[in-house]
Amino acid sequence: MNCTEFLAKLTDYFDGQIDPALLAEVKQHLGTCHHCEVVVDTTRKTIDVYRGAETYELPEELSNRLRAAVMERCRISGKLPDIAVKTTK
Numbered sequence: 066m067n068c069t070e071f072l073a074k075l076t077d078y079f080d081g082q083i084d085p086a087l088l089a090e091v092k093q094h095l096g097t098c099h100h101c102e103v104v105v106d107t108t109r110k111t112i113d114v115y116r117g118a119e120t121y122e123l124p125e126e127l128s129n130r131l132r133a134a135v136m137e138r139c140r141i142s143g144k145l146p147d148i149a150v151k152t153t154k
């Protein structure tokens with residue numbers, strides 16, 4: 066699993082709607098990728114805030130921002146080819 070695949074599964078991961086086999090891959094990726102670990106941490110905190118406000122859903126704008134941020138970081142660290150960033154929008 067790479068960062069792109071991980072981000073595609075991020076919503077499922079937080080929804081708890083993820084296949085156990087995929088969950089294992091997600092956890093493995095988190096163990097090796099600091100960028101995605103930060104994204105998960107930030108998203109979890111955000112969800113907690115929204116839960117406190119009794120609004121559960123993660124705003125699309127926020128998840129897009131997170132995605133863009135992690136893509137940019139991965140690109141800078143050379144983990145992703147430029148093409149992967151350009152096609153993400």
Ligand SMILES: [Zn+2]
Binds near residue numbers: 068071094098
């Ligand atoms: Zn990653």
